[in-house]
Amino acid sequence: MTPRSDVLYVNADVRTPAVPVADAMLVRDGHVAWVGPRAEAPAATRTVDLDGGLVTPAFVDAHVHATDTGLALTGLDLSSTRSAAEILDAVARHAELLPAQAVVLGHGWDDSTWGAAQTPPDRSALDRASGGRQVYLSQASIHSALVSSDLAALAAGSPGHDNSGWVSRDAHHVVRERAFAGITADQRRDAQRAALRHAAAMGIAAVHECGGPGTSSEEDFLDVLALSGAGLPEVYGYWGELMGATKARELGAVGAGGDLYADGALGSRTAHMRHAYLDGESDGCGFGYVTAEQVTEHLLDCHREGMQGGFHAIGDAAISTVLDGFTAVARKLGVEAVRDARHRIEHAEIVDKAMIAKFVDYGIHASMQPAFDRLWGGEHQMYAxxxxxxxxxASNPMGQMHAVGVALAFGSDSPVTPLDPWGSVRAAANHFNPAQRMSVKAAFAAHTRGGWHAVHKDGEGVLAPGKPATFAVWDTPGGRTGTLPDLLPVHPDEPQPESPRCVRTVLRGEEIYAQQA
Structure with a gap:
């Protein structure tokens, strides 16, 4: 008989619905066996003192791109650049470290943060800065990129090609595939491990990987799924290919959706809007990539395969198209069949009340990123x-959606925004629009239980006897109220409390991260 494995964690505030106050938790064979006051704790093989920390369910990030995240963590990060000149300087410094035939891969530039001068460098300037190397620099949204002349030439004639070297739409997909083709399998896996290790260090025990044509290759997708739970966070994959439910199942995905693009992104002016952008062409409303009929057929394909489906949809025109497809499927299969599938819409940034009502009617899960509002919302940033x-x-109305019962699953879309779950919780509770704010408690639930519920793992994301022992331990220098950290100032003119720091992350009883002493 295998010896019983049990660990008693003590000297911590435990967030649990099981008892009013708990400062100890017993973990046995990957599950919570008991939780309560230490004075009443059962005997255990081993005791771990958590030094007054806070124990909460671990986070789930409901939308990530592991390879891109790892490359951003270990490569050329352009998120702090504030001008074309700074981009060129960063490219030149990075290129000097690379072999002559290497591709310069960078991510994160955001021209909306550059003040009045928002003209990115052109392809000729990138050619010079890189010493003739190929250059691919994805914009923060990953829906467009600045590329060198040779890569730009590959996409000539494709929709979204621009002679300046700033590519979007189909042209972006062409050059992205070519740029990433030079990454070796070992480099790709190293990047994926780096991303997942970083996630664990942020108290994240599971991620939803979003892949598909135009986003990642099948090999990339299979590689990251193979890392799931191997001393790292669990990975739940979504393969975004139209009419691809069979392939999604064959690849080991839990759903045929994620980055199945109904439109593009606001940062690239490719999100499909009902009304034109103010800072682009006078009639520019972005682009819709699917019809309502295609949405209908894709969701029916998912139902035939017993798969969860979904779409990336940001603009109100794109979301309306997707919801029209849902309506058609509900007429064919019945509303309850649609609700039971827990289909998803990723991002859902520009929605009105009528659309939100359909999310409720059809049980659609909204996979949202609160950091989008923090970085780009309000009266002065990119959305404005x-x-x-x-x-x-009115964008990213997560508070309004929560208030009427839309199922929410929070994430980062990393590397579009950083892996920073407490930052996302804070952003949801501190939305630029007070009418769209939600409580820290509700936002935390959307970033924990919401992520598990979205992959049909009901009952996970809570620490109670019989539940998986998947949790994180936090140092809370900003203070705490009960079993949640203080994330917001008491008075508006006060600074924000310091963010919690992850000390330990445990997945089903196995430690996947421990802070170094």
Missing amino acids: QRLGVARSL
Whole structure:
């Protein structure tokens, strides 16, 4: 008989619904066996003192791109650049470290943060800065990129090609595939491990990997799924290919959706809007990539395969198209069949009340990224530049959606925004529009239980007897109220409390991260 494995964690505030106050938790064979006051704790093989820390369910990040995240963590990060000149300087410094035939891969530039001068460097300038190497620099949204002349030439004639070297739409997919083709299998796996290790260090025990044509290759997708739970966070894959439910199942995905693009992104002016962008062409409303009929057929394909489906949809025109497809499927199969599938819409940034009502009707899970509002919302940032203040303040209405019962699953879309779950919780509770704010408690639930519920793992994301022992331990220098950290100042003119720091992450009883002494 295998010896019983049990560990008693003590000297911590445990967030649990099982008892009113708990400062100890017994873990046995990967599950919570008991939780309560230490004075009443059962005997255990081993005792771990958590030094007054806070124990909560671990986070789930409901939308990530592991390879891109790892490359951003270990490569050329352009998120802090604030001008074309700074991009060129960063490219030149990075290129000097690379072999002559290497591709310069960078990510994160955001022209909306550059002030008045928002003209990116052109392809000729990138050619010079890189010493003639190929250059691919994805914009923060990953829906467009700045590329060198040779890569730009590959996409000539494709929709989204621009002679300057800033590519979007189909042209972006062409050059992205070519740029990433030079990454070796070992480099790719190293990047994926780096991303998942970083996730664990942020208290994240599971991620939803979003792959598919135009986003990643099948090999990339299979590689990251193979790392799931191997001393790292669990990975739940979504393969975004139209009519691809069979392939998604063959690849080991839990759903045929994720980055199945109904439109593009606001940062690239390719999100499909009902009304034109204010800072682009006078009639520019972005682009829709699917029809309502295609949405219908894809979801029916998912139902035939017993798969969860979904779409990436950001603009109100794109979301309306996707919801029309849901309506058609509900007429064919019945509303309850649609609700039971827990289909998803990723991002759902520009939605109105009528659309939100359909999310509720059809049980659609909204996979949202609160950091989008923090980085680009409000009256002065990118959304206001692209859409105007009124549409900016109405964007990412997660508080309104939560209030009427939309199922929410929070994530980062990393590397679009960083892996920072407490930062996302804070952003949801501190939305630029007070009418769209939600409580820290509700936002935390969306970033924990919401992520598990979205992959049909009901009952996970809570620490109670019989439940998986998947949790994180936190140092809370900003203070705590009960079993949640203080994330917001008491008074508006005070600084934000310091963010919690992860000390330990445990997945089903196995430690996948421990802070070094």
